[in-house]
Amino acid sequence: MKIALIGYGAMGKIVERLAVEKGHEIAGVIDESGSSLSAAELADKLRGADVAIDFSVAEAVGRNVEACVAAEVPLVEGTTGWQDRRTAIEQVVREGNGAIIFGANFSIGVNLFYRIADFTAELFSKFPEYEAFIEERHHSRKKDAPSGTALKLKEVVSRHIERDFTVAATRAGNIPGTHTVGFDGPADQITLTHTARTREGFASGSILAAEWIVGKKGVYEFTEIIDQLVAK
Numbered sequence: 001m002k003i004a005l006i007g008y009g010a011m012g013k014i015v016e017r018l019a020v021e022k023g024h025e026i027a028g029v030i031d032e033s034g035s036s037l038s039a040a041e042l043a044d045k046l047r048g049a050d051v052a053i054d055f056s057v058a059e060a061v062g063r064n065v066e067a068c069v070a071a072e073v074p075l076v077e078g079t080t081g082w083q084d085r086r087t088a089i090e091q092v093v094r095e096g097n098g099a100i101i102f103g104a105n106f107s108i109g110v111n112l113f114y115r116i117a118d119f120t121a122e123l124f125s126k127f128p129e130y131e132a133f134i135e136e137r138h139h140s141r142k143k144d145a146p147s148g149t150a151l152k153l154k155e156v157v158s159r160h161i162e163r164d165f166t167v168a169a170t171r172a173g174n175i176p177g178t179h180t181v182g183f184d185g186p187a188d189q190i191t192l193t194h195t196a197r198t199r200e201g202f203a204s205g206s207i208l209a210a211e212w213i214v215g216k217k218g219v220y221e222f223t224e225i226i227d228q229l230v231a232k
Contacts, residue, residue: 001050002050002051003019003027003207004030004051005055006055007056007079011078011202012029012031012053012055019207027050030042030045030056037063040067042071043066043067043068046068047073049071050214051074052064053075053078055078055079055206056079058079058143061077061079061082064077065089065092065098065100069097072098074098074100074213074214074215074216076102076106076206077102081144081148093218094219099213099217104148104149106202106203106208106222108201108204108208110149111226114153116192117181118159120190121157121159121181124160124161125160129185129186130183131165131185133167133168133183134166134168134181135169135180135182136177136179136180137171138170138175138178139171139173139176140174145169149177150167153167176195176196176198177195177196178193178195180193205222209222212225
Protein backbone atom coordinates (compact mmCIF):
# COMPACT_ATOMS: atom_id res chain seq x y z
CA MET A 1 0.00 0.00 0.00
CA LYS A 2 0.90 3.65 -0.34
CA ILE A 3 0.36 5.10 3.15
CA ALA A 4 0.10 8.80 3.95
CA LEU A 5 1.03 9.69 7.52
CA ILE A 6 -0.75 12.56 9.24
CA GLY A 7 1.23 13.47 12.34
CA TYR A 8 4.92 12.65 12.58
CA GLY A 9 5.60 12.49 16.27
CA ALA A 10 6.70 9.37 18.13
CA MET A 11 3.74 7.31 16.89
CA GLY A 12 4.06 8.48 13.29
CA LYS A 13 7.72 7.49 13.18
CA ILE A 14 6.99 4.02 14.56
CA VAL A 15 4.17 3.50 12.06
CA GLU A 16 6.53 4.53 9.27
CA ARG A 17 9.22 2.04 10.35
CA LEU A 18 6.84 -0.89 10.79
CA ALA A 19 4.96 -0.14 7.58
CA VAL A 20 8.18 -0.13 5.55
CA GLU A 21 9.27 -3.36 7.23
CA LYS A 22 5.98 -4.92 6.06
CA GLY A 23 6.67 -3.85 2.49
CA HIS A 24 4.42 -0.80 2.32
CA GLU A 25 5.40 2.57 0.87
CA ILE A 26 5.12 5.91 2.64
CA ALA A 27 3.36 8.14 0.12
CA GLY A 28 3.76 11.33 2.15
CA VAL A 29 4.16 12.76 5.63
CA ILE A 30 2.22 15.67 7.12
CA ASP A 31 4.09 16.67 10.26
CA GLU A 32 3.21 19.16 12.97
CA SER A 33 4.07 22.07 10.69
CA GLY A 34 1.15 21.03 8.49
CA SER A 35 -1.39 22.12 11.10
CA SER A 36 -1.91 25.40 9.23
CA LEU A 37 -3.09 23.62 6.08
CA SER A 38 -6.73 23.89 5.13
CA ALA A 39 -8.76 20.74 4.42
CA ALA A 40 -8.52 21.43 0.68
CA GLU A 41 -4.74 21.92 0.83
CA LEU A 42 -4.31 18.74 2.83
CA ALA A 43 -6.53 16.83 0.39
CA ASP A 44 -4.20 17.82 -2.44
CA LYS A 45 -1.25 16.35 -0.54
CA LEU A 46 -3.13 13.12 0.19
CA ARG A 47 -4.27 12.29 -3.34
CA GLY A 48 -2.58 9.22 -4.74
CA ALA A 49 -2.30 7.46 -1.38
CA ASP A 50 -4.18 4.20 -0.79
CA VAL A 51 -4.85 5.04 2.86
CA ALA A 52 -3.96 7.61 5.52
CA ILE A 53 -3.05 6.95 9.14
CA ASP A 54 -3.59 9.82 11.57
CA PHE A 55 -1.76 10.10 14.89
CA SER A 56 -1.79 13.89 15.21
CA VAL A 57 -3.88 15.97 17.63
CA ALA A 58 -7.57 15.93 18.52
CA GLU A 59 -8.06 19.51 17.31
CA ALA A 60 -7.07 18.51 13.76
CA VAL A 61 -9.27 15.42 13.40
CA GLY A 62 -12.20 17.26 11.80
CA ARG A 63 -9.99 18.82 9.15
CA ASN A 64 -8.16 15.55 8.52
CA VAL A 65 -11.42 13.67 8.00
CA GLU A 66 -12.72 16.32 5.59
CA ALA A 67 -9.45 16.18 3.64
CA CYS A 68 -9.46 12.38 3.37
CA VAL A 69 -13.07 12.33 2.21
CA ALA A 70 -12.31 14.98 -0.43
CA ALA A 71 -9.21 13.09 -1.60
CA GLU A 72 -11.11 9.76 -1.60
CA VAL A 73 -8.53 8.26 0.76
CA PRO A 74 -9.73 5.96 3.58
CA LEU A 75 -8.56 7.05 7.02
CA VAL A 76 -7.29 5.16 10.04
CA GLU A 77 -7.93 7.56 12.92
CA GLY A 78 -5.63 6.80 15.84
CA THR A 79 -5.95 10.16 17.58
CA THR A 80 -8.16 10.28 20.68
CA GLY A 81 -9.94 13.10 22.50
CA TRP A 82 -12.47 13.97 19.75
CA GLN A 83 -15.42 11.80 20.77
CA ASP A 84 -17.58 14.82 21.58
CA ARG A 85 -17.59 15.52 17.81
CA ARG A 86 -18.08 11.93 16.74
CA THR A 87 -21.61 12.36 15.35
CA ALA A 88 -20.62 15.30 13.15
CA ILE A 89 -17.46 13.58 11.92
CA GLU A 90 -19.29 10.37 11.06
CA GLN A 91 -21.82 12.46 9.13
CA VAL A 92 -19.02 14.01 7.06
CA VAL A 93 -17.73 10.54 6.16
CA ARG A 94 -21.13 9.09 5.27
CA GLU A 95 -22.32 12.09 3.26
CA GLY A 96 -19.03 12.17 1.35
CA ASN A 97 -19.05 8.39 0.72
CA GLY A 98 -15.75 8.11 2.52
CA ALA A 99 -14.22 5.53 4.84
CA ILE A 100 -12.86 5.74 8.36
CA ILE A 101 -11.85 3.24 11.01
CA PHE A 102 -11.23 4.60 14.48
CA GLY A 103 -10.51 3.20 17.89
CA ALA A 104 -9.78 4.26 21.42
CA ASN A 105 -6.77 1.98 21.15
CA PHE A 106 -5.35 0.06 18.16
CA SER A 107 -3.40 -2.44 20.25
CA ILE A 108 -4.53 -6.03 19.62
CA GLY A 109 -3.85 -6.80 23.28
CA VAL A 110 -6.06 -3.95 24.48
CA ASN A 111 -8.88 -5.01 22.19
CA LEU A 112 -8.70 -8.53 23.59
CA PHE A 113 -8.61 -6.92 27.06
CA TYR A 114 -11.96 -5.26 26.27
CA ARG A 115 -13.43 -8.72 25.74
CA ILE A 116 -11.97 -10.04 28.98
CA ALA A 117 -13.41 -7.03 30.81
CA ASP A 118 -16.80 -7.59 29.19
CA PHE A 119 -16.91 -11.24 30.24
CA THR A 120 -15.73 -10.44 33.77
CA ALA A 121 -18.25 -7.62 34.22
CA GLU A 122 -21.04 -9.96 33.18
CA LEU A 123 -19.96 -12.42 35.89
CA PHE A 124 -19.76 -9.76 38.60
CA SER A 125 -23.11 -8.28 37.65
CA LYS A 126 -24.64 -11.30 39.39
CA PHE A 127 -22.97 -10.28 42.69
CA PRO A 128 -23.99 -6.71 43.58
CA GLU A 129 -21.77 -6.64 46.67
CA TYR A 130 -18.83 -6.07 44.32
CA GLU A 131 -18.33 -2.51 43.09
CA ALA A 132 -16.50 -1.78 39.84
CA PHE A 133 -13.74 0.78 39.30
CA ILE A 134 -11.30 1.71 36.54
CA GLU A 135 -7.85 3.25 36.90
CA GLU A 136 -5.51 4.41 34.14
CA ARG A 137 -1.98 5.81 34.23
CA HIS A 138 -0.01 7.51 31.45
CA HIS A 139 3.04 9.69 30.92
CA SER A 140 2.68 13.41 31.57
CA ARG A 141 2.71 14.25 27.85
CA LYS A 142 -0.70 12.63 27.24
CA LYS A 143 -3.28 15.41 27.13
CA ASP A 144 -6.68 13.70 27.32
CA ALA A 145 -7.74 12.31 30.69
CA PRO A 146 -9.34 9.89 31.22
CA SER A 147 -7.83 8.15 28.22
CA GLY A 148 -9.96 7.00 25.32
CA THR A 149 -9.15 3.43 26.31
CA ALA A 150 -10.42 3.99 29.86
CA LEU A 151 -13.64 5.51 28.56
CA LYS A 152 -14.10 2.54 26.23
CA LEU A 153 -13.54 0.19 29.16
CA LYS A 154 -16.21 2.03 31.13
CA GLU A 155 -18.58 1.64 28.19
CA VAL A 156 -17.83 -2.10 28.07
CA VAL A 157 -18.24 -2.68 31.82
CA SER A 158 -21.38 -0.52 32.00
CA ARG A 159 -23.15 -2.91 29.66
CA HIS A 160 -23.46 -5.21 32.65
CA ILE A 161 -22.92 -3.05 35.75
CA GLU A 162 -25.85 -0.67 36.26
CA ARG A 163 -24.41 1.21 39.22
CA ASP A 164 -22.20 4.14 38.18
CA PHE A 165 -18.50 3.89 39.02
CA THR A 166 -15.42 6.08 38.84
CA VAL A 167 -12.58 6.28 36.31
CA ALA A 168 -9.37 7.59 37.87
CA ALA A 169 -6.58 9.08 35.71
CA THR A 170 -2.93 9.72 36.59
CA ARG A 171 -0.43 11.67 34.45
CA ALA A 172 3.19 11.58 35.55
CA GLY A 173 6.70 11.11 34.24
CA ASN A 174 7.14 8.39 31.63
CA ILE A 175 4.54 5.89 32.81
CA PRO A 176 3.57 3.51 29.98
CA GLY A 177 -0.12 3.19 29.24
CA THR A 178 -1.61 1.11 32.07
CA HIS A 179 -5.31 0.30 32.50
CA THR A 180 -6.92 -1.58 35.38
CA VAL A 181 -10.49 -2.80 35.74
CA GLY A 182 -11.32 -3.79 39.30
CA PHE A 183 -14.14 -5.27 41.34
CA ASP A 184 -14.01 -4.60 45.07
CA GLY A 185 -16.07 -6.62 47.55
CA PRO A 186 -16.34 -6.92 51.33
CA ALA A 187 -13.81 -9.75 51.54
CA ASP A 188 -11.59 -9.40 48.48
CA GLN A 189 -10.69 -7.48 45.35
CA ILE A 190 -10.18 -8.72 41.80
CA THR A 191 -8.23 -6.67 39.26
CA LEU A 192 -7.45 -7.04 35.57
CA THR A 193 -4.56 -4.97 34.22
CA HIS A 194 -3.14 -4.26 30.78
CA THR A 195 0.26 -2.57 30.58
CA ALA A 196 1.73 -1.36 27.31
CA ARG A 197 5.51 -1.87 27.17
CA THR A 198 6.03 0.04 23.92
CA ARG A 199 3.99 1.93 21.34
CA GLU A 200 4.64 -0.70 18.69
CA GLY A 201 1.41 -2.52 19.58
CA PHE A 202 -0.64 0.57 18.69
CA ALA A 203 1.32 1.11 15.47
CA SER A 204 0.99 -2.53 14.36
CA GLY A 205 -2.75 -2.45 14.95
CA SER A 206 -3.15 0.74 12.93
CA ILE A 207 -1.32 -0.85 9.98
CA LEU A 208 -3.59 -3.92 10.19
CA ALA A 209 -6.57 -1.56 10.16
CA ALA A 210 -5.14 0.25 7.13
CA GLU A 211 -4.74 -3.02 5.24
CA TRP A 212 -8.34 -3.91 6.08
CA ILE A 213 -10.08 -0.65 5.16
CA VAL A 214 -8.58 -0.13 1.69
CA GLY A 215 -11.39 -0.47 -0.85
CA LYS A 216 -14.18 -0.10 1.73
CA LYS A 217 -16.68 2.67 2.43
CA GLY A 218 -18.35 3.62 5.71
CA VAL A 219 -17.62 4.14 9.38
CA TYR A 220 -16.03 1.37 11.43
CA GLU A 221 -14.76 0.98 14.97
CA PHE A 222 -11.65 -1.13 15.47
CA THR A 223 -13.28 -3.25 18.18
CA GLU A 224 -16.06 -4.24 15.78
CA ILE A 225 -13.81 -5.83 13.19
CA ILE A 226 -11.06 -7.26 15.40
CA ASP A 227 -12.15 -10.84 14.59
CA GLN A 228 -11.66 -10.23 10.87
CA LEU A 229 -8.28 -8.61 11.45
CA VAL A 230 -7.00 -11.42 13.64
CA ALA A 231 -8.31 -14.01 11.16
CA LYS A 232 -6.14 -12.46 8.43
